[in-house]
Amino acid sequence: MRGVLRIINPYDPGIIPEGQVVNLSSNENPYEPSESVKRAFFDSIAKINRYPDASYSKLKKTISDFLGVEIEKISVGCGSSELISRVCDVVVEELDTVAVPMPSYSLYLIYAMLREANIVTPVFRDYKVEAEIFEELKPKLSIICSPNNPTGNKVKRKVVEKIVENSEFVLIDEAYVEFSDEHFLQFALEFDNVVVLRTFSKFFGLAGLRIGYAISSRELTEAIEKIRLPFAISGVAVEAAISAIKSFDYYADLRKRIVEERERMAKELMKLGLKVYPSYANFLLVKIDERAFDFLLGKGIMVRKIENVLGLEGTHLRLTVGRKEENDALIEALRSYLCESSAD
Numbered sequence: 001m002r003g004v005l006r007i008i009n010p011y012d013p014g015i016i017p018e019g020q021v022v023n024l025s026s027n028e029n030p031y032e033p034s035e036s037v038k039r040a041f042f043d044s045i046a047k048i049n050r051y052p053d054a055s056y057s058k059l060k061k062t063i064s065d066f067l068g069v070e071i072e073k074i075s076v077g078c079g080s081s082e083l084i085s086r087v088c089d090v091v092v093e094e095l096d097t098v099a100v101p102m103p104s105y106s107l108y109l110i111y112a113m114l115r116e117a118n119i120v121t122p123v124f125r126d127y128k129v130e131a132e133i134f135e136e137l138k139p140k141l142s143i144i145c146s147p148n149n150p151t152g153n154k155v156k157r158k159v160v161e162k163i164v165e166n167s168e169f170v171l172i173d174e175a176y177v178e179f180s181d182e183h184f185l186q187f188a189l190e191f192d193n194v195v196v197l198r199t200f201s202k203f204f205g206l207a208g209l210r211i212g213y214a215i216s217s218r219e220l221t222e223a224i225e226k227i228r229l230p231f232a233i234s235g236v237a238v239e240a241a242i243s244a245i246k247s248f249d250y251y252a253d254l255r256k257r258i259v260e261e262r263e264r265m266a267k268e269l270m271k272l273g274l275k276v277y278p279s280y281a282n283f284l285l286v287k288i289d290e291r292a293f294d295f296l297l298g299k300g301i302m303v304r305k306i307e308n309v310l311g312l313e314g315t316h317l318r319l320t321v322g323r324k325e326e327n328d329a330l331i332e333a334l335r336s337y338l339c340e341s342s343a344d
């Protein structure tokens with residue numbers, strides 16, 4: 001086995017919910033798919049004896065029309081997770097510098113490590129990324145996440161500009177961008193060295209079907225498409241994804257509810273005296289002591305415990321914004337936790 005595997009820690013998917021729990025741990029969309037997405041899914045089952053279209057041209061055409069981006073600039077993958085890996089494969093040589101500002105998503109480190117990169121993880125308080133370090137590092141690849149997981153904030157446009165100027169390639173992960181008021185798609189259209197990454201897992205609520213896509217220059221897109229797994233997205237997933245884009249209004253309506261709930265929850269949590277990170281995504285990060293997680297679990301509420309992440313000291317909980325009743329249950333449970341622990 002390759003030596004690098006000894007130092008790679010596996011991606012932590014959190015614990016798997018069992019039985020009746022309120023699941024607010026994985027930033028999924030808490031609502032069911034639209035009726036037409038369900039129909040598209042069921043209607044495509046009859047064809048699962050066949051391989052899907054290897055070029056995914058219908059899916060790409062739908063994304064292309066949706067974004068107003070040329071089809072030649074769109075690549076697809078088995079979740080945006082696959083595309084993170086492919087982008088590393090396409091641009092990173094052994095010992096190249098890969099800059100990954102922290103605290104952010106741990107999957108970036110795994111795929112950069114697999115390429116035996118020289119990984120640099122500059123830490124920014126609350127992921128308030130600044131550009132200076134990139135001027136010094138001149139990274140082969142910089143990977144930023146906006147809105148960021150797990151802090152929920154955006155990277156400043158000026159900072160993105162500077163990072164693009166000072167890196168040979170830049171990957172901008174926009175998994176949560178539909179919940180934000182700002183995106184950086186234009187960078188991928190304007191600059192040949194930028195890849196913007198999107199997913200159907202969050203806003204479009206298809207986490208279980210595994211579909212991601214990237215926007216980049218024709219040249220980068222061609223390279224990514226060349227090496228991605230053939231047939232990595234099932235035909236069933238493709239039909240559901242196409243239908244989801246056509247149901248955009250349905251999902252936009254859910255987004256409105258989610259964003260309103262996010263703001264309501266943030267206020268409630270602050271009233272409890274917690275440090276709440278301002279969020280442009282469908283989750284909130286709060287600082288709390290380490291026993292809170294198990295207390296919530298005991299009440300049947302699953303959230304994500306964030307510990308040992310570079311740049312986040314102590315224990316944090318990442319709380320997915322769920323349905324109103326789920327969010328209420330979470331806030332109530334946290335209220336009783338804080339009452340009980342202050343009585344200790």
Ligand SMILES: *Cc1c(COP(=O)(O)O)cnc(C)c1O
Pocket residue numbers: 027078079080081082105145149173175198199200201202207210211212
């Ligand atoms: C959820 C998430 C993704 C999406 O992963 P998929 O493989 O598309 O489900 C990508 N990046 C970040 C930071 C995420 O939190």
